[in-house]
Amino acid sequence: MAYIPLPTPAEMNSWDTQAISAFGIREEILMENASREALHVLLELTGSITGKRVLAFMGSGNNGGDAAAVARHLHNLGADVLLLHTKPVREYHKTTGYHFKLARNIGTPHALLTPKNASRLLRAEQPDIIIDGLLGTGLRGPLSSDKASIIEHINSLGKKAFVLALDIPSGLNGTLGTVDPIAVRANSTVTFEAAKCGLVMPETDQWVGNLHVRPIGIPAQVQTTHPASHVGMTDNVLAFRRPLSEAMHKGSAGKVLIIGGSKGLTGAPHLSALGAMRSGAGYATIASPALLTQEIKAEQPEILTLDIGTSDEWPIHVPELLIRAIQHSDSLIIGPGMGRSDEAANFLRELIALRRPPTVFDADALYHLAEDKILLHSLSDSDILTPHPGEMARLTWKTISEIQADRLTSARLLDDTFKGAVILKGAASCVAQQGKPTVISPFSTPALAVAGSGDVLSGILGTHLAQGVPAREAACLGVYEHGLAGEFLEEEFPHRGNLPQEIAHALPKAVRKYIC
Structure with missing residues (x-):
């Protein structure tokens, strides 16, 4: 294959929608597949996680659902996990809410992360691993001051921790590969089904780190009937x-x-x-x-x-x-x-x-x-x-x-x-x-x-x-x-x-x- 697809975030969303509506694959399954692939990448890169301190940052969208599912798996494997969610539990719904509930059901520790308590929560203990599920590929325009502040904390903690970004480092534009004004600096990024075009643009390495592309079960027919408008050379x-x-x-x-x-x-x-x-x-x-x-x-x-x-x-x-x-x-x-x-x-x-x-x-x-x-x-x-x-x-x-x-x-x-x-x-x-x-x-x-x-x-x-x-x-x-x-x-x-x-x-x- 001379070329690999590099979809825009909008095209990737279309693939997800087609997998769900045309093939009957539930979104909960796609999210579970994504979390398992992210877990496998993390274990390959860090080895045993038993007893390791993990901070998982959970935003409000599907990226946050990925983080909740990964946190559940890590808690189940014996890691010392704290899942930090950016809005109250009752405000999480649909697929993200479903995976957040599963994480809570098995006792995954969690806490509400707000601008007021962020400094206190994040100063408490230096983590070994950070899971970035704060913002996904749908980011448009500059970050809010609250999100930028959280990312500053993540990058500060990340100097002494292994940072794994889910799908895309928070703050990075998934189409253009630009940052406004800050993005998570990940050691590795695991992206799902195909790399989004913004991940491979010039100078994104400083945020993306090592890029891992993992399948989550999108049928091949979806990519054939809805081809990406950008591709990468092999x-x-x-x-x-x-x-x-x-x-x-x-x-x-x-x-x-x-x-x-x-x-x-x-x-x-x-x-x-x-x-x-x-x-x-x-x-x-x-x-x-x-x-x-x-x-x-x-x-x-x-x-x-x-x-x-x-x-x-x-x-x-x-x-x-x-x-x-x-x-x-x-x-x-x-x-x-x-x-x-x-x-x-x-x-x-x-x-x-x-x-x-x-x-x-x-x-x-x-x-x-x-x-x-x-x-x-x-x-x-x-x-x-x-x-x-x-x-x-x-x-x-x-x-x-x-x-x-x-x-x-x-x-x-x-x-x-x-x-x-x-x-x-x-x-x-x-x-x-x-x-x-x-x-x-x-x-x-x-x-x-x-x-x-x-x-x-x-x-x-x-x-x-x-x-x-x-x-x-x-x-x-x-x-x-x-x-x-x-x-x-x-x-x-x-x-x-x-x-x-x-x-x-x-x-x-x-x-x-x-x-x-």
């Missing part, structure tokens, strides 16, 4: 790679043509060519202004060059020799180091109007597309755009802050104007295409945060397009391999310091660990 994305053949030759391995380079920006197309070669292209050719080609080649004999015009500027029209080169190429990469001159803009317009193979539009090509958005409509569904947040902001008339505040929505902002694949680059890069789930990368590695990293990525993408991989799959495959190379480099450069060309050179070694 190692099986690598199956999109073109299989190797003993009969393969350089012409059949993919011919990539890179169109880019300008004064002061000769490194970008060079790095793109390295990315293409190191990801398996048979040919990588750079077409650039004639006076720049040797500087771009940089004494790399494997990189071919094509002189465009007679100067260091882009000519007025696309010359015939470049048109022929395009016709004989399997993919194009347009934009690395191309520059932002009027000449470059006009050259790009003519390139887009030509009959061409699948194309990666990167870097300065995106700048010019933002200046003339009509061009976006003329691109193909076999093309790929690779904006970083700043470039996406320009393409969509947003600010960078707006793009970063909701990356999942931002990745889809071009759906109405572009039918190909869009990669919103950054930590946990997102791949989007019209009518298909947004794909979230599992990689957030600092080794990739270096100038030229995106140029290498464009080369990888060009290779996979040249080898016949469709745009969305090529985008996911390229992002995944790029991430693998970054993780591979962290072993040699744990505190950064790697160069972008080292990302390219790491590609074959990094991928080999997973496909051999």
Whole structure:
């Protein structure tokens, strides 16, 4: 399976509802299953809990019911449990009330937690284990001061305790992965049936800790008939790679043509060519202004060059020799180091109007597309755009802050104007295409945060397009391999310091660990 579902909280609620209404699975059973799975995770991580002091925080929703059920199991196993509920016993109803009653029936100690008594109750004794069931995935907007105060107490106690969050750390937004203003810092989070998309967004590790996904009995048919709008990449994305053949030759391995380079920006197309070669292209050719080609080649004999015009500027029209080169190429990469001159803009317009193979539009090509958005409509569904947040902001008339505040929505902002694949680059890069789930990368590695990293990525993408991989799959495959190379480099450069060309050179070694 190349992708795993990453539902929003609303989609997860829909799954629960369908399991209950369409299949007759009682909500009490789902909650019991969740509590048992959480218990198993806790025992795996902490060992015997007999005699250990446990504080279980129980909110008012279903998350609180999970906490009550876990507290019951722990009490039954001999733990010294105190279940702290945030509203009076009589106000708990339905499934949460049912499991709270079961906990009380077997004698699980409990106490009402209020803003007035919180300090006294929580100062009484340092716990060994904290169960966080205060707030669930339905949180919207900033926390109330009362809930924020309780979370501050939990985090203070958690410095000397093992903190297990149920489904999601309290205070973390289940869709966006944001915090306003505070969230529980868990050692581990056990989430049920599928990870919510907010749990895998950049920088959530500091709250989520180690993430454990456990089934609770939602029928597979529910996920099939109500698919998540977001999915995550797995190692099986690598199956999109073109299989190797003993009969393969350089012409059949993919011919990539890179169109880019300008004064002061000769490194970008060079790095793109390295990315293409190191990801398996048979040919990588750079077409650039004639006076720049040797500087771009940089004494790399494997990189071919094509002189465009007679100067260091882009000519007025696309010359015939470049048109022929395009016709004989399997993919194009347009934009690395191309520059932002009027000449470059006009050259790009003519390139887009030509009959061409699948194309990666990167870097300065995106700048010019933002200046003339009509061009976006003329691109193909076999093309790929690779904006970083700043470039996406320009393409969509947003600010960078707006793009970063909701990356999942931002990745889809071009759906109405572009039918190909869009990669919103950054930590946990997102791949989007019209009518298909947004794909979230599992990689957030600092080794990739270096100038030229995106140029290498464009080369990888060009290779996979040249080898016949469709745009969305090529985008996911390229992002995944790029991430693998970054993780591979962290072993040699744990505190950064790697160069972008080292990302390219790491590609074959990094991928080999997973496909051999």
